[in-house]
Amino acid sequence: MADAVAAVAPAREKPLVSVSNLKIHFPIHSGLLRRRTGEVRAVDGVSFDIAPGETLGLVGESGCGKSTTGRAVLRLYDPTDGFVRFGDTSLADLTDNEMRAMRPNMQMIFQDPQACLNPRMTVGAIIAEPLVEHTSLSASERREKVRSLLDSVGMNPDFVNRYPHEFSGGQRQRIGIARALALDPDFIVCDEPIAALDVSIQAQVVNLLQDLQQERGLTYLFISHDLSMVQHIADRVAVMYLGKIMELAPVDVLYERPAHPYTKALMSAVPVADPTIEMTRERTILTGDVPSPAKPPAGCVFCTRCPVAEKKCFTVPPEWRELESGHSVACHLVG
Amino acid sequence: MTVSELVSQQAGETAVQPNRLTDAEAVLRVNDLRTVFQTQSGKVHAVNGVSFDLKPGELLGVVGESGSGKSVTMMSLVKLLPMPPAEIVSGSVHYLGQDLLDMTPNELRKLRGGDIGFIFQDPMTSLNPVFTVGYQLIEPLRIHMKMDKKAALTRAADLLDLVGIPDARQRLKDYPHQFSGGMRQRVMIAIALACDPKVLIADEPTTALDVTVQAQIIDLVKKLREELGTAIVWITHDLGVVAGIADRVAVMYGGQFVEYADVAELYRNPRHPYTKALLQTLPKGGSARSERLVSIPGQAPNLSKPLSACPFAARCSEVHQKCLEANPPLFEVADFASGGGQQSRCWLEEDAHG
Numbered sequence: 001m002a003d004a005v006a007a008v009a010p011a012r013e014k015p016l017v018s019v020s021n022l023k024i025h026f027p028i029h030s031g032l033l034r035r036r037t038g039e040v041r042a043v044d045g046v047s048f049d050i051a052p053g054e055t056l057g058l059v060g061e062s063g064c065g066k067s068t069t070g071r072a073v074l075r076l077y078d079p080t081d082g083f084v085r086f087g088d089t090s091l092a093d094l095t096d097n098e099m100r101a102m103r104p105n106m107q108m109i110f111q112d113p114q115a116c117l118n119p120r121m122t123v124g125a126i127i128a129e130p131l132v133e134h135t136s137l138s139a140s141e142r143r144e145k146v147r148s149l150l151d152s153v154g155m156n157p158d159f160v161n162r163y164p165h166e167f168s169g170g171q172r173q174r175i176g177i178a179r180a181l182a183l184d185p186d187f188i189v190c191d192e193p194i195a196a197l198d199v200s201i202q203a204q205v206v207n208l209l210q211d212l213q214q215e216r217g218l219t220y221l222f223i224s225h226d227l228s229m230v231q232h233i234a235d236r237v238a239v240m241y242l243g244k245i246m247e248l249a250p251v252d253v254l255y256e257r258p259a260h261p262y263t264k265a266l267m268s269a270v271p272v273a274d275p276t277i278e279m280t281r282e283r284t285i286l287t288g289d290v291p292s293p294a295k296p297p298a299g300c301v302f303c304t305r306c307p308v309a310e311k312k313c314f315t316v317p318p319e320w321r322e323l324e325s326g327h328s329v330a331c332h333l334v335g
Numbered sequence: 336m337t338v339s340e341l342v343s344q345q346a347g348e349t350a351v352q353p354n355r356l357t358d359a360e361a362v363l364r365v366n367d368l369r370t371v372f373q374t375q376s377g378k379v380h381a382v383n384g385v386s387f388d389l390k391p392g393e394l395l396g397v398v399g400e401s402g403s404g405k406s407v408t409m410m411s412l413v414k415l416l417p418m419p420p421a422e423i424v425s426g427s428v429h430y431l432g433q434d435l436l437d438m439t440p441n442e443l444r445k446l447r448g449g450d451i452g453f454i455f456q457d458p459m460t461s462l463n464p465v466f467t468v469g470y471q472l473i474e475p476l477r478i479h480m481k482m483d484k485k486a487a488l489t490r491a492a493d494l495l496d497l498v499g500i501p502d503a504r505q506r507l508k509d510y511p512h513q514f515s516g517g518m519r520q521r522v523m524i525a526i527a528l529a530c531d532p533k534v535l536i537a538d539e540p541t542t543a544l545d546v547t548v549q550a551q552i553i554d555l556v557k558k559l560r561e562e563l564g565t566a567i568v569w570i571t572h573d574l575g576v577v578a579g580i581a582d583r584v585a586v587m588y589g590g591q592f593v594e595y596a597d598v599a600e601l602y603r604n605p606r607h608p609y610t611k612a613l614l615q616t617l618p619k620g621g622s623a624r625s626e627r628l629v630s631i632p633g634q635a636p637n638l639s640k641p642l643s644a645c646p647f648a649a650r651c652s653e654v655h656q657k658c659l660e661a662n663p664p665l666f667e668v669a670d671f672a673s674g675g676g677q678q679s680r681c682w683l684e685e686d687a688h689g
């Protein structure tokens with residue numbers, strides 16, 4: 001089954017989720033009259049497809065808009081421009097009621113398992129809540145379903161009456177996953193699901209996510225800043241910087257032959273757990289900080305930190321080009 | 336001196352006394368440090384006999400999962416813990432021959448922020464939001480180095496410049512919220528370095544930062560070590576970071592060092608089952624996607640009682656009867672004097688080396 005999932009040719013078949021020129025701009029109000037004086041371009045023209053059963057990794061530094069993208073895909077934010085298609089439906093056109101009917105198909109796993117579980121609800125009530133909202137199951141059927149969900153995320157079904165504080169971080173993340181699975185979704189946005197966990201626990205949660213994907217044919221958008229974990233779990237990876245996708249490629253291609261200078265710098269910044277490699281390898285250390293998304297640079301957004309930027313990069317935004325099948329990049333100087 | 340000799344004699348469990356440095360060679364010598372928290376629901380034995388030496392210019396990496404006692408150990412060194420509930424029940428911490436644990440609060444205050452610098456994990460909560468960065472940088476200079484205002488201001492600007500903050504003199508007037516996360520952490524480093532500390536204790540200094548900024552900070556720390564010869568204790572849970580910067584690595588579990596070794600040796604030839612397991616949990620680059628990650632089953636140990644067995648026994652793949660009966664001492668696997676030294680706190684070493 002693992003091979004079957006891996007063998008799905010990226011974006012060859014009809015995509016499950018299709019994002020096109022998505023923009024999310026948050027207004028900035030200032031002054032005495034709180035007039036609109038500008039906008040934060042959190043996501044600024046992002047396009048990608050996710051095929052059924054695929055895992056698309058979305059990586060980037062904090063503040064690059066990856067979480068906002070994830071939320072916008074679920075229409076937790078209304079897009080400023082562009083659209084998100086789920087199957088054949090364009091989400092932006094739906095009324096609130098229609099959107100509500102779509103929600104069971106798409107779920108989210110959050111970064112902080114402490115913050116996303118209501119401390120005053122029992123585990124059973126937390127996992128049953130979506131069932132109450134979206135299904136007509138009887139109380140006993142719900143109880144049965146909750147028990148089987150707990151079992152499928154590797155937890156003892158007898159824990160239903162306990163409260164979140166009684167569990168460790170890894171267990172809480174499993175509860176969050178069980179809740180996301182309650183309505184048998186097709187698509188799950190995983191927003192940094194392992195960032196708050198210890199290394200030994202991270203592996204458990206990643207294994208669980210992969211097992212569930214194989215059993216249920218799930219499609220993931222896996223948002224993370226941990227490049228080595230994304231390499232492990234994703235089929236294709238998109239690299240974001242300041243609201244734009246810089247490079248998108250199948251995972252092997254991206255890690256072996258990164259084309260964009262930002263991807264290269266990001267890869268070289270990841271420490272390797274091997275002193276001999278660390279001693280010898282060449283690093284590209286980026287200077288400075290990410291510019292404010294309220295005032296993105298003209299031209300290429302990466303030009304202020306790019307080690308190889310040329311004159312053109314400061315004035316003309318690069319086009320999104322396909323280098324080879326499935327490998328696209330936004331850079332003037334590549335290819 | 337007699338007190339510390341007495342303590343080290345009492346510490347009966349140190350079956351192998353590692354070849355230790357003398358006061359003249361080491362800036363910091365920690366001997367059998369034990370810290371206990373007295374909580375409402377009983378005691379927590381957070382630090383259970385930690386010993387190490389730190390040479391000038393050396394970088395000791397301390398790795399372990401959350402709750403393994405990394406931070407509490409280093410906070411105990413300079414009594415930065417609230418007491419009570421914390422209590423340092425035994426041990427000695429020699430800084431250039433003086434025992435920090437015997438010092439009065441006033442004497443300690445003169446060292447902290449002066450000779451011994453601290454960098455905390457979260458730069459937002461450890462900088463005071465209502466004072467300018469310049470004020471917070473000048474404060475230790477005025478107190479510890481007795482500088483006048485003008486000299487302190489110049490040095491503060493130099494320090495900000497040193498840690499790579501552009502337009503340093505202007506930025507002294509800014510408040511912490513006007514800096515980005517990476518910048519704030521650099522301000523923290525500048526404050527910690529303000530008085531040319533001989534020992535710098537960095538508690539997860541890059542954990543809250545992005546990899547690109549982390550790379551900048553690590554690069555900076557390397558330069559500072561070479562230029563100033565500061566001895567550094569670098570606490571982290573990231574085995575990758577340690578591989579790149581440390582001379583020696585201590586792996587902590589259950590409030591004690593379970594493995595203590597030269598960095599190259601630790602990664603090439605990990606001895607303790609916990610170290611091995613930790614290294615195996617890291618995803619291997621380029622491995623097939625269907626391959627499962629190795630995880631460590633079970634939970635961190637309950638430290639409500641003094642350790643009477645190996646704390647890792649419940650999660651260990653190589654556990655045997657002896658592990659459940661007594662807590663192993665640190666066995667010497669390789670000699671530190673010959674380079675590439677290594678110690679492992681595991682009964683499996685007893686047969687080979689005991």
